[in-house]
Amino acid sequence: MDYAATTPVAPEVLEAMAPYMTEHFGNPSSIHSFGREAKQTLEKARETIATLLEARPEEIVFTSGGSESSNLAIKGCAEAYSRKGRHIITTSVEHHASLDAVKHLSKNGFEATYLPVDRDGLVDLNALKNALRDDTILVSVIHANNEVGTIQPVKEIVEIAHEKGALVHVDSVQVVGSLPVSVRDLDIDLMSMSAHKFYGPKGMGGLYVKRGVRILPLIHGGPHEKKLRAGTQNVAGAVGMAKALELAVERMGDEVPRLTGLRDKMIEEITSRIDHVRLNGHRIKRLPNNVNVSVEYVEGEAMLLNLDLKGIAVSSGSACSSGSLEPSHVLMAMGIPYEIAHGSLRFTLGRSTTEADVEYVVSSLADIVAKLREMSPLYPSGPCKCKD
Amino acid sequence: MYSEKVMEHFSSPRNVGQISDPDGVGQVGNPVCGDIMRLSIKVEDGKIVDVKFMTFGCGAAIATSSMITEMVKGRTLDEALQISNRAVADALDGLPPAKMHCSNLAADALHKAIQDYYERSGKSADAENRRTTAG
Ligand SMILES: Cc1ncc(COP(=O)(O)O)c(C=O)c1O
Numbered sequence: 001m002d003y004a005a006t007t008p009v010a011p012e013v014l015e016a017m018a019p020y021m022t023e024h025f026g027n028p029s030s031i032h033s034f035g036r037e038a039k040q041t042l043e044k045a046r047e048t049i050a051t052l053l054e055a056r057p058e059e060i061v062f063t064s065g066g067s068e069s070s071n072l073a074i075k076g077c078a079e080a081y082s083r084k085g086r087h088i089i090t091t092s093v094e095h096h097a098s099l100d101a102v103k104h105l106s107k108n109g110f111e112a113t114y115l116p117v118d119r120d121g122l123v124d125l126n127a128l129k130n131a132l133r134d135d136t137i138l139v140s141v142i143h144a145n146n147e148v149g150t151i152q153p154v155k156e157i158v159e160i161a162h163e164k165g166a167l168v169h170v171d172s173v174q175v176v177g178s179l180p181v182s183v184r185d186l187d188i189d190l191m192s193m194s195a196h197k198f199y200g201p202k203g204m205g206g207l208y209v210k211r212g213v214r215i216l217p218l219i220h221g222g223p224h225e226k227k228l229r230a231g232t233q234n235v236a237g238a239v240g241m242a243k244a245l246e247l248a249v250e251r252m253g254d255e256v257p258r259l260t261g262l263r264d265k266m267i268e269e270i271t272s273r274i275d276h277v278r279l280n281g282h283r284i285k286r287l288p289n290n291v292n293v294s295v296e297y298v299e300g301e302a303m304l305l306n307l308d309l310k311g312i313a314v315s316s317g318s319a320c321s322s323g324s325l326e327p328s329h330v331l332m333a334m335g336i337p338y339e340i341a342h343g344s345l346r347f348t349l350g351r352s353t354t355e356a357d358v359e360y361v362v363s364s365l366a367d368i369v370a371k372l373r374e375m376s377p378l379y380p381s382g383p384c385k386c387k388d
Numbered sequence: 389m390y391s392e393k394v395m396e397h398f399s400s401p402r403n404v405g406q407i408s409d410p411d412g413v414g415q416v417g418n419p420v421c422g423d424i425m426r427l428s429i430k431v432e433d434g435k436i437v438d439v440k441f442m443t444f445g446c447g448a449a450i451a452t453s454s455m456i457t458e459m460v461k462g463r464t465l466d467e468a469l470q471i472s473n474r475a476v477a478d479a480l481d482g483l484p485p486a487k488m489h490c491s492n493l494a495a496d497a498l499h500k501a502i503q504d505y506y507e508r509s510g511k512s513a514d515a516e517n518r519r520t521t522a523g
C-alpha cells in the first residue's frame with residue numbers, strides 16, 4: 001500500500017537487465033566492438049522510451065532518477081537562460097527535489113514565485129497568468145502530486161506559459177508508467193521521470209529535453225549524454241527502464257481501470273465505515289492508485305505503526321512522522337487545518353494489490369481508528385470532557 | 389526506529405481511559421507537534437493508587453504515556469514528582485532523538501495532575517517548585 005514510494009523490479013525487467021551486468025558489460029564510450037554493442041543497446045533503450053512518450057530519442061537524457069532529473073531541468077535551464085531573465089514560477093505542492101532546487105536558485109540570484117493551490121491541490125491558473133513576467137524563464141510544476149495524487153492541468157499551464165515565452169518543466173515522476181503521457185501532445189519543454197516508480201530499477205531515470213531547449217549540465221566531464229550529463233552510462237539500468245516502461249504502457253489499458261476501481265472502492269469503504277474522515281486531493285483528477293485520507297482525532301504516525309504491525313505499509317503527512325516535525329507542506333498548501341493534516345494517511349496501490357487486500361486494509365484501519373479514538377482525549381463521544 | 393519496549397507499550401498500552409471520579413487531572417498539549425495527553429489520578433494517603441491516560445499523539449507519545457502510568461502506580465506523590473522526562477524515556481530503552489520531546493508530554497501531564505490534586509484538596513505543597521519545565 002506504499003507503491004508511490006517505490007515498486008519492485010518486474011521479473012521481465014530483471015531478466016532483460018541481467019546480461020548487461022555480466023556478459024555484455026561494455027562501456028558505451030569505447031570504440032571496440034564490445035563498446036559499440038553497449039552503445040547500440042543504450043541507444044535502443046533510449047529509442048524505446050522516446051517512442052512510448054512520443055518524443056525523439058535525442059530528446060531523452062538518462063539520469064540517476066527523478067531527483068536528479070528535476071535538478072538538472074530546473075538548475076540547468078535557469079543557468080542556460082539567466083541572461084534572458086531570472087524569474088522562476090513553481091507551485092507550493094512540489095516534491096522536495098524541485099522545491100529545494102528552486103529554493104537553491106532563489107538564494108543565488110534568481111527570484112521564485114510559488115503558486116497557490118485550491119483545496120483539492122489544483123494550481124490556480126489565474127495566479128499563474130498574473131505571476132508570469134517578461135523575465136520569467138521557467139514554470140516548473142508537479143504533474144501529479146506524490147502525496148495526494150491530484151493531477152494538474154498541464155496542457156493549460158503550458159499554453160499559458162508559452163504565450164508569455166516561458167519554458168515549462170513537468171515533474172512527471174508519478175505519472176510516467178502510470179498513465180499515458182505524450183510530450184508532443186502536452187507540448188512540454190522538460191519532463192522528469194524515474195524508473196523505480198514503474199517497476200524498473202532504483203537510481204535510474206530520465207529527463208526529456210525538447211529539441212531546441214537549452215540546458216547546462218550539473219555534472220561536468222566526458223561527452224556522454226550530449227554533454228548534459230558526464231559519466232559512463234548505466235546500460236543495464238537504461239535497458240531496465242525501457243523494458244519497465246514498455247510493460248507498463250502495454251498493461252495500462254487493463255491496469256488503469258482496475259486500479260481506479262480498487263481506489264474508488266477503497267475511498268468509498270473508508271469514508272462509509274469510519275466517521276469523521278475526509279479525502280485529501282481531487283476526487284476525480286487523481287492518480288489511479290492514490291488514496292489519501294485524514295482521520296480526525298487520531299494521529300497519523302500512531303495509525304501508520306499500527307498498520308505496520310498488521311503488515312500494511314503506508315505513509316503519513318503527520319508532523320509526528322515527518323522527522324522535521326512539520327506537517328506535510330502539500331496538505332498545508334491545500335489549506336487543510338493542522339489537526340487534520342495530523343491524521344493523514346496515504347495508501348498507494350500497485351500491480352499486486354487485490355480486492356481482498358483492499359478489504360483487509362479497510363477493516364484493519366477501522367479497528368485501529370476505533371482503538372486509537374478510544375484513547376484520544378479529543379474524540380467527542382469519548383468518555384468525558386474534562387476541565388482544562 | 390523505536391525500541392522493542394516502545395513498540396510493546398505502543399501496541400498494548402496499559403491504563404488507558406479516564407478515572408470516573410479522579411482526584412487530579414492534568415492535560416497538556418505538546419508545543420512542538422500539537423499532540424495532547426490527559427492523565428487522571430486517584431490518590432489515597434499520599435499515594436497514587438490509580439492512574440489512567442488518554443493520548444492523541446505519535447507512537448512515542450502513546451508509549452511514554454503508558455510507561456509513566458506503570459511507573460507511578462503505588463508511588464507517593466513526592467516520588468512521582470521526581471520522575472523526569474528522561475527517566476520515562478530511559479525506562480523505554482530510549483527514544484529516537486527527534487522523539488525526545490514526546491516524553492515531555494507524559495511527565496508534564498503527571499505533574500499537572502498532581503498539582504491539580506493539591507489544588508482540589510487544598511493541601512499546599514511545593515509541587516510548583518519541583519515542576520520541571522517543558523522542553
Ligand atoms: C513527484 C516526485 N518527484 C520526484 C521524485 C524523486 O524521484 P527519485 O526517487 O527517483 O529521485 C519522487 C519520488 O519520491 C516523486 O514522487
Ligand code: FES
Nearest residue numbers: 320421446449490
Ligand atoms: S507527540 Fe508528536 S511527535 Fe511525538
